[in-house]
Amino acid sequence: MPERPKLTPVSYIVLGLVAGAGRATPYDLKRMVAGGLGDFWSVQHAQLYTETARLAAAGMLTEEREPDGRRRKVYELTAAGRAALSDWLATPARDFTELRDLGLLKLYFGADPRALAPAQLELHEAKLAEYEALRRAGTDAPAGALAALEAGIGHEREWVRFWRRLAKGQTPG
Amino acid sequence: MPERPKLTPVSYIVLGLVAGAGRATPYDLKRMVAGGLGDFWSVQHAQLYTETARLAAAGMLTEEREPDGRRRKVYELTAAGRAALSDWLATPARDFTELRDLGLLKLYFGADPRALAPAQLELHEAKLAEYEALRRAGTDAPAGALAALEAGIGHEREWVRFWRRLAKGQTPG
DNA sequence: CCTATCATGTAATCCGTTACATGATTAT
DNA sequence: ATAATCATGTAACGGATTACATGATAGG
Numbered sequence: 001m002p003e004r005p006k007l008t009p010v011s012y013i014v015l016g017l018v019a020g021a022g023r024a025t026p027y028d029l030k031r032m033v034a035g036g037l038g039d040f041w042s043v044q045h046a047q048l049y050t051e052t053a054r055l056a057a058a059g060m061l062t063e064e065r066e067p068d069g070r071r072r073k074v075y076e077l078t079a080a081g082r083a084a085l086s087d088w089l090a091t092p093a094r095d096f097t098e099l100r101d102l103g104l105l106k107l108y109f110g111a112d113p114r115a116l117a118p119a120q121l122e123l124h125e126a127k128l129a130e131y132e133a134l135r136r137a138g139t140d141a142p143a144g145a146l147a148a149l150e151a152g153i154g155h156e157r158e159w160v161r162f163w164r165r166l167a168k169g170q171t172p173g
Numbered sequence: 174m175p176e177r178p179k180l181t182p183v184s185y186i187v188l189g190l191v192a193g194a195g196r197a198t199p200y201d202l203k204r205m206v207a208g209g210l211g212d213f214w215s216v217q218h219a220q221l222y223t224e225t226a227r228l229a230a231a232g233m234l235t236e237e238r239e240p241d242g243r244r245r246k247v248y249e250l251t252a253a254g255r256a257a258l259s260d261w262l263a264t265p266a267r268d269f270t271e272l273r274d275l276g277l278l279k280l281y282f283g284a285d286p287r288a289l290a291p292a293q294l295e296l297h298e299a300k301l302a303e304y305e306a307l308r309r310a311g312t313d314a315p316a317g318a319l320a321a322l323e324a325g326i327g328h329e330r331e332w333v334r335f336w337r338r339l340a341k342g343q344t345p346g
Numbered sequence: 347c348c349t350a351t352c353a354t355g356t357a358a359t360c361c362g363t364t365a366c367a368t369g370a371t372t373a374t
Numbered sequence: 375a376t377a378a379t380c381a382t383g384t385a386a387c388g389g390a391t392t393a394c395a396t397g398a399t400a401g402g
Contacts, residue, residue, distance in 0.1 A: 008389070009278060016282035027354060037281060040272040044391060049355060051389090072354075089284040092292030093275035096300060099213040102266035104324055105182060108210060108317040109189035111262040119265030127269060135346075143344075144281040150345040151277055151335050158327045171316075172323040173308075181361070200382060220362060222383060245382070 007084060010043055014051050015060060015085040018077055025072045026052050036145050039131070040152055060084055103163075117167035124163060128156040180257060183216055187224050188233060188258040191250055198245045199225050209318050212304070213325055233257055276336075290340035297336060301329040 007015075017032045018024050024032070026048040033043050052075050056063040060081035064074045077085070103120040107113060131153045141149075165172050180188075190205045191197050197205070199221040206216050225248050229236040233254035237247050250258070276293040280286060304326045314322075338345050 006388095009273075009275065010389080012278065012282070019282075025354085030353095040274070040281075041278055042271060046355080046357095046392080047390060054389095085282075089279050089282060090288065092289055093279060094292075094296075095275065096296065097272070097274040098215060099270070099325065099328060100182075101213070101270040101324075102182065102268065104321050105185065105189075105214060106262050106266065108213075108321045109185070109192075109258075109262060110315070110317050113316075113320070115263065116265055123267075123269065142283070144283050147286070147339070147345045148277050148281045151274075152272065154331045154335055154345075155272060155328060158331045162324050162327055166320070172320045172327075179360095183361085198382085203381095217363060219364080219383080219385095223361085 007088070009041070010047060010051050011055060011060075012085065012088050013037070013041065013043060014048065014055060015077065015081055015088075018061065018075055019082065019085055023074050023076050025074055027072070036141070036148075040148055055081065107166075113166040114169060117163045121160065121163040121167050124156050124159040128153065128160055131156060180261070182214070183220060183224050184228060184233075185258065185261050186210070186214065186216060187221065187228060188250065188254055188261075191234065191248055192255065192258055196247050196249050198247050200245070209314070209321070213321055228254065280339075286339040287342060290336045294333065294336040294340050297329050297332040301326065301333055304329060 013033070014029060017029050017037075021028060021032065026045070029048045029052070030043075030045045033048075052061060052063070052073070055061045056075065060078055061075045062078055064076075066072050066074060103116060106116055131149060135146075135149055135153065139146075162172055186206070187202060190202050190210075194201060194205065199218070202221045202225070203216075203218045206221075225234060225236070225246070228234045229248065233251055234248040235251055237249075239245050239247060276289060279289055304322060308319075308322055308326065312319075335345055
């Protein structure tokens with residue numbers, strides 16, 4: 001009987017990506033993360049190796065080795081993996097996501113807004129522009145990816161509003 | 174010569190809180206976190222014990238034991254700790270904060286928005302109401318805390334917009 | 347050809363979470 | 375008194391980051 005470790009968000013990221021691809025090596029997953037998902041939930045490449053191995057040990061993925069040259073490990077979903085993914089997808093998230101923004105933390109501890117805000121503003125304006133360019137470019141992405149992009153744009157707009165007011169010396173409210 | 178470990182966000186949270194209090198036990202810090210900061214950056218209480226000890230070993234805090242009954246450990250900033258904190262406060266944050274929202278992750282992987290959105294909406298509406306009540310109640314908080322609260326309100330409003338549109342079956346854009 | 351970068355993976359470290367444990371207060 | 379909760383701390387575990395390492399591909 002396979003071990004049944006607790007599944008973390010990264011577990012579901014791996015399951016979701018493998019489900020979308022059918023078969024994938026950890027390096028494939030790395031590229032998939034880089035292509036969109038990583039904007040709002042990045043994963044270190046090393047973790048894609050350990051997590052696929054863990055999920056295989058748990059019976060959620062099958063692991064094969066390419067017989068030829070590189071002998072890379074290729075993973076596919078098992079029935080258990082597919083079930084775990086769809087259960088998770090069907091369950092609404094319960095927990096609240098904290099902002100955990102370093103700029104905000106500095107502000108909280110008394111950093112000078114006039115010194116802090118311009119840099120933060122620049123950061124978020126650049127990110128917003130990047131997201132808006134992505135939206136213009138990729139209208140053929142799946143609905144979930146487009147929705148995530150819209151969320152990103154909305155929150156970046158909010159950050160821009162917030163830091164712009166502070167940069168002007170106004171109170172953020 | 175004290176070890177010089179890398180300072181994490183939690184390190185600065187401890188330094189910042191001790192700076193504000195003058196002297197504090199880990200339990201004091203726990204209560205401080207609960208009173209506002211924890212809304213956007215929570216810390217497990219156990220970590221406040223290990224992190225204070227780590228910072229003391231690093232020469233950033235002094236550690237004393239109360240001589241009487243409970244013999245609790247009481248911490249204060251050293252000059253090095255104060256310098257580390259103010260350096261950090263004076264340096265704008267460079268790194269981008271990812272959203273890392275579980276609901277958004279499910280959406281990305283194809284969860285049905287009509288099933289997901291109502292629960293998410295309820296969650297964020299409640300949080301928004303809580304923040305707005307806090308704003309009404311506490312106008313005497315330090316400026317940084319008020320600013321953080323405003324940021325929280327702005328982002329919760331954004332989430333409410335986002336999930337409300339999805340709950341209605343509209344595309345989020 | 348040479349070297350820079352990409353591709354691919356393993357190992358070690360450490361922070362953060364979870365679990366455990368016990369002494370003090372408060373409430374009933 | 376006794377239960378319940380608060381206060382205070384330690385220990386163990388595991389996921390996530392960082393460091394290390396080597397084979398392939400492309401650019402010059």
